[in-house]
Amino acid sequence: MATKAPAKKAPAKKAPAKKAPKGGARASGNGYDADAIQTLEGLEAVRKRPGMYIGGTGSQGLMHLVWELVDNAVDEAAAGHATKVEITLHRDHSVEVADNGRGIPIDQHAKRKVSALEVVFTELHAGGKFGGGAYGASGGLHGVGASVVNALSSRLVAQVDRDGNTWELAFRERVAGQWDGAAFKAGHTLRKVKRIAKTKSGTRVRFLPDRELFDDDARIDVDEICERVTRACFLVPGMKVRVADKRSGGRKEPFEFVSRGGLVDLVNECSEGDRASEVISLSGIEPFTERVPVDGKMRDVERDCTVEVALRWVKGFDSSFQSFVNTIPTDQGGTHVAGFERALTRAANDVLLKDARKLAKLAKENKHRATKEDVQEGLVAALKVEFPEPQFRGQTKQELGTPAVEKIVYDVVKSGLADWFAGGGPKTHVNAVRDKIATAVMNRVASKQVLENRRKAASMGSTGMPDKLADCRVHGPDSELVIVEGDSAAGPAKLGRNAENTAILPLRGKVVNAGKATLKQVLDNAEAQSLFTAIGAGQGKDFDLEGARYGRIVILCDADVDGSHIRCLLLTLIHEYMRPLLEDGRVFAAQPPLYSCRVGDTLHRAFSEEERDAITAELTKGRRKATNLTWNRFKGLGEMNVEELAECALDRDTRVLRRLTMEDAKQAKEAARLFDVLMGNDVGQRRDFLISNSTLLDPAALDI
Numbered sequence: 001m002a003t004k005a006p007a008k009k010a011p012a013k014k015a016p017a018k019k020a021p022k023g024g025a026r027a028s029g030n031g032y033d034a035d036a037i038q039t040l041e042g043l044e045a046v047r048k049r050p051g052m053y054i055g056g057t058g059s060q061g062l063m064h065l066v067w068e069l070v071d072n073a074v075d076e077a078a079a080g081h082a083t084k085v086e087i088t089l090h091r092d093h094s095v096e097v098a099d100n101g102r103g104i105p106i107d108q109h110a111k112r113k114v115s116a117l118e119v120v121f122t123e124l125h126a127g128g129k130f131g132g133g134a135y136g137a138s139g140g141l142h143g144v145g146a147s148v149v150n151a152l153s154s155r156l157v158a159q160v161d162r163d164g165n166t167w168e169l170a171f172r173e174r175v176a177g178q179w180d181g182a183a184f185k186a187g188h189t190l191r192k193v194k195r196i197a198k199t200k201s202g203t204r205v206r207f208l209p210d211r212e213l214f215d216d217d218a219r220i221d222v223d224e225i226c227e228r229v230t231r232a233c234f235l236v237p238g239m240k241v242r243v244a245d246k247r248s249g250g251r252k253e254p255f256e257f258v259s260r261g262g263l264v265d266l267v268n269e270c271s272e273g274d275r276a277s278e279v280i281s282l283s284g285i286e287p288f289t290e291r292v293p294v295d296g297k298m299r300d301v302e303r304d305c306t307v308e309v310a311l312r313w314v315k316g317f318d319s320s321f322q323s324f325v326n327t328i329p330t331d332q333g334g335t336h337v338a339g340f341e342r343a344l345t346r347a348a349n350d351v352l353l354k355d356a357r358k359l360a361k362l363a364k365e366n367k368h369r370a371t372k373e374d375v376q377e378g379l380v381a382a383l384k385v386e387f388p389e390p391q392f393r394g395q396t397k398q399e400l401g402t403p404a405v406e407k408i409v410y411d412v413v414k415s416g417l418a419d420w421f422a423g424g425g426p427k428t429h430v431n432a433v434r435d436k437i438a439t440a441v442m443n444r445v446a447s448k449q450v451l452e453n454r455r456k457a458a459s460m461g462s463t464g465m466p467d468k469l470a471d472c473r474v475h476g477p478d479s480e481l482v483i484v485e486g487d488s489a490a491g492p493a494k495l496g497r498n499a500e501n502t503a504i505l506p507l508r509g510k511v512v513n514a515g516k517a518t519l520k521q522v523l524d525n526a527e528a529q530s531l532f533t534a535i536g537a538g539q540g541k542d543f544d545l546e547g548a549r550y551g552r553i554v555i556l557c558d559a560d561v562d563g564s565h566i567r568c569l570l571l572t573l574i575h576e577y578m579r580p581l582l583e584d585g586r587v588f589a590a591q592p593p594l595y596s597c598r599v600g601d602t603l604h605r606a607f608s609e610e611e612r613d614a615i616t617a618e619l620t621k622g623r624r625k626a627t628n629l630t631w632n633r634f635k636g637l638g639e640m641n642v643e644e645l646a647e648c649a650l651d652r653d654t655r656v657l658r659r660l661t662m663e664d665a666k667q668a669k670e671a672a673r674l675f676d677v678l679m680g681n682d683v684g685q686r687r688d689f690l691i692s693n694s695t696l697l698d699p700a701a702l703d704i
Contacts, residue, residue, distance in 0.1 A: 042124065043151035043174050046618045050213060053148045062209060062218045066225060067106045067154060068204050069097035070147035074327045077239040082202070085232075086242045087225055089250060094155070095207035095220065103162035103201045106190055116175050117158060117169050121150040137693040149207055150174060156207040159193065161200050166193040216448050218421035226255045228329070228554055232260040233646030234266035235327050235384060263310035263382040270320045271380045276313040277429040280420055283308045284412035288404035292389070302385050305405055307412040309340070311381035313433050317541055319376045323391075324384040334393070336398025339409030341372055347417040348437055350377045350432070358438040367445050374440040385409060443519035447540070450523050466530040469502040471495045477551035481505055481534060482590075482650070485566055487558045489637035489645075493556070496646030503550065505534050511569040514576040515669045528573055535578065545580040553581060556649050556659065558637055568668040582662055588592045590649040591656040592640070597631045605648065605655075606631075 046053050054064040066087070069622070077083035082101035089095055105116040112119050122149050150156050156171040157179070167190045170179050177186040222245045231242040240258040245251040260263045267279050277583050285306045323330045323337050340576075349369050353359060359368040388698050391401040421430060465471065470490075472479050479501040486491050490506035497504060512525035519540065522528050532539050537547040557563035567589065576582055581587050593605035595612045599619060606612035612631060620626050634640060640648075647654045 026699065035615070043124070043147060045124070046148050046151035047213065054152070055058065057214045057218065058217075059218045059221065062214050063218055063224060064221065064468075065149045065207070065209060066095055066097070067228070068149050069095075070225075070232070071328060072145060073097055073099035073101065074236060074239070075205070076203075077236045078327050079549045083238065084240050084242070085133065085176075085229065086244070087229065088243075088244045089220060089222060089225075090206070090249050091246050091248065092208065092246065093220075093425060094208040096204060098202060098204040099660065100200075100202040103160040103203050104158070106162055106167050108158055114176075115169065115190055117160060117167070117190065118188060120146050120173070121158060121169075121171060122176065123147060144207070149205070152213055153207040154210040156205065158437055159204040161196055161202045165195055165199040167191070168193050206309040213419040216389050222251060222255075226257075230257050231266070231322065231324075231329060232327060233257050234262055234382070235324055237262045237265075249528075263308055263384060266308045266322065266382045267312055267380050270322075270382075271312060271314055272316065272318070274315040276315050276378065276432040278426065279310055279312045280417070280425065282308050282413060282416035282583075284406045284408075284416070287412065288408060290402070290404065293357045301412040303389075305385055306409045307336075307409050308384045308386075309413055309416070311379060312382060313436055314379050319379045319381075321376070321379065321381045322383070323392050324382075325397075326386050327398050328392075330398055330400055331600065333392075335402055335406040336383060336400050336409045339406035340381075340383050340413050341376075342406075343410045343413035344379075344417065345372050345375050347414050347421060351418045352421040352434050352440060353441075356438050357433060358435065359441060362445060363439065368441065370437055370441050371444070373561040373631040375437055377440045378436060383409070389497050395485060439518060443540075444506065446518075446520040446523055447542075466505065466533055468506055468508070468530065469533075469534050470497075470499075472501050472503040474497060474501050474548045479503070479550045480552035480554055481529070481550040482554045482556055483507065483570060484637065485563060489556070489558075492640060492642045494638070496642045498650070499519070502650065503534070505530065507566065511573055513569055522573070522577065531570075531573070532577070535581075541582055545584060548581070548586075552589055552627075553587045554649075555588070556592070556637065557661075571660060571665050571668035575662070575669060579662075580621050582660065582665055585661075586658055589659045591658055591662055592637065592648045593634065595631045595633055596644070597628070597629055633641065 020703055029570040039387075047578045050057055064251060069083065070087065073082065073085040076099050077085060079101075082099045084100050086098045087095070088098075093246075104120055107116060108114065109116045109119045112123070118394070128200070150171055153171070154173065158169050158171075160167045168178070169190050170177055170186045175186050176188055176192050177184055178189075180526060222243065226243050229243060233239055233241055237260050238258065240256065242254055242256045243251075258649045261268075264279050264281055268338070281307070287302055288302050289300050289302050294301065299556040310701075321337075323333060323340070325336065353368070353370060356368075362368040372690060385400075385405055387405070389495055390405075392403045393399045421433075423430075468490075482493060482497070482505070483502060484490050484506050485506065487506055490504055493504045493506075507527050509527055511527045511531075512522050514522050514528070517525075522539075534549070535553070536549040537544050553574070555567055557567045571587070572589055591607060593607050595606040596614075597606075602607060604615050604619070606615055616626055616631075619629060637649075649655050
């Protein structure tokens with residue numbers, strides 16, 4: 001596709017002289033008369049206002065050109081005529097989309113007197129998707145997709161495999177013709193490229209976007225293409241896609257994907273973490289009547305709308321929901337999404353949570369009904385509706401506007417979920433979902449109460465900071481909050497800190513185990529509440545990392561069992577309610593030594609018995625005897641003097657910190673659970689654990 005000078009345009013016809021109105025005066029003196037009214041012919045309308053057709057001239061608009069051709073190819077597969085779709089990003093930054101469908105018709109168009117192939121790429125609102133003739137349900141319905149791509153390209157070449165031959169038509173600056181090497185010759189005749197098997201068919205379109213129309217930083221993202229075509233595979237089971245990036249620095253290996261399970265596969269793909277339920281699959285079909293123009297007159301036409309839904313709940317908080325109309329992702333929702341959300345909330349309240357014992361107390365205050373957000377906490381779902389000629393709001397087709405679809409989706413989802421909640425699903429899964437949604441309701445009510453309490457405190461002039469917090473003078477990225485265990489360690493820590501940027505928060509008791517406690521139990525825990533308040537960024541889904549008052553959180557606990565337990569509980573609390581701190585690498589554990597030994601002016605520290613023995617061996621290589629070395633064993637932070645604590649835990653030049661990760665937090669959560677089992681008050685739970693994990697003892701010999 002060599003670059004050549006644009007073809008010369010025919011000179012504009014000179015407008016005939018206007019006749020002045022009677023009296024010789026102009027129609028108006030303000031310059032706004034008939035000459036001010038302009039009309040845009042053909043594809044010039046697209047070039048004049050590209051945002052109306054592709055949403056803008058940035059990367060999103062550039063990607064939309066790819067989507068228009070991909071949607072056409074996927075429609076062929078959805079209609080059962082294609083099995084493969086290939087997208088190639090070439091080195092010259094042109095894009096090629098190919099399918100093995102029926103191929104765009106090449107015979108002469110009766111009205112336009114040129115090939116149907118040329119009509120598709122040069123006429124707005126021209127295609128095979130009007131009136132249901134060639135497609136029952138498809139994504140591209142405005143008939144402007146292929147022509148818009150041509151309108152916004154400097155070059156485009158379309159090849160069609162059909163009737164035993166490969167046919168080609170090229171465009172340069174929207175003018176039809178053929179390339180002969182580097183030369184372009186305008187014309188309407190299709191070129192016969194080669195003979196092929198009569199059974200072979202398909203379409204290949206390669207276009208080079210007109211960069212003069214797009215922003216300088218507009219780019220085509222291969223990862224976004226791979227993500228979108230993967231979603232398309234879930235909508236058209238059995239369709240195979242292939243994406244090849246031949247650009248400089250592009251993907252080394254082509255991306256290939258195929259799905260056999262449809263929306264169920266999509267939900268499984270998007271499910272992260274522990275599952276609370278199985279994948280629930282719902283489907284149904286209902287007719288509706290729509291008033292549309294037929295042969296120039298408004299008539300009632302009956303349509304069939306097919307609804308497919310797959311959903312499950314996971315134990316986390318994050319939700320994932322994707323919706324589609326035919327083969328088009330509707331990222332901005334629409335009437336089908338409104339019907340789904342309304343049905344989901346109604347089924348949960350009317351069937352699943354009806355007479356739920358966990359919400360009995362809230363029911364007395366009429367606060368027991370779940371909101372949309374409660375029900376969708378941890379929900380992973382995919383919704384697809386199929387019907388002819390959907391009404392989209394805008395050419396970018398991101399929001400469905402067909403009103404009748406809302407009720408149809410509502411009926412299918414409400415009845416299907418009600419059956420699953422009422423006993424159609426596994427009892428353990430139904431109970432898990434009920435418990436999850438009920439907990440979400442309780443957490444929301446509790447959070448609202450906490451917010452109201454904070455507002456009351458603020459109105460009374462309270463600072464809102466814990467009284468035991470020894471705050472620093474300057475907050476921000478270079479400041480840190482050191483959490484210490486008890487008042488005995490807090491005293492030396494406050495004296496040894498740099499008060500400019502180091503705050504000290506002592507804990508006076510055990511932190512609640514956030515891995516198993518409800519939100520209300522966490523918020524009622526004084527130590528957890530103090531930590532939330534001191535950090536100042538909220539908790540749970542409302543946690544705002546930008547609002548954190550400190551750049552680092554440092555956990556400083558004793559090197560014993562109790563210290564390990566507190567460290568695990570703190571890390572679990574941060575993981576469950578302030579996770580962005582961990583994800584951003586802002587949480588650390590101070591590593592105070594277990595042993596210290598002074599030899600002359602040098603202080604040696606050991607963090608384990610093995611390290612102590614290794615240092616001893618090194619120091620006694622000469623004439624020094626091991627008996628002359630005095631190792632001090634630190635039993636707790638409170639036993640260190642101010643200088644020792646400052647040097648090993650507070651001084652940024654001499655201390656040792658270990659950054660805690662998400663994996664550390666997961667291990668801490670499990671450790672906190674084991675601490676509760678082995679050290680808690682539930683004797684029966686501890687007995688069962690010991691019996692099931694005692695491989696060295698004969699259970700029959702135990703006195704139980």
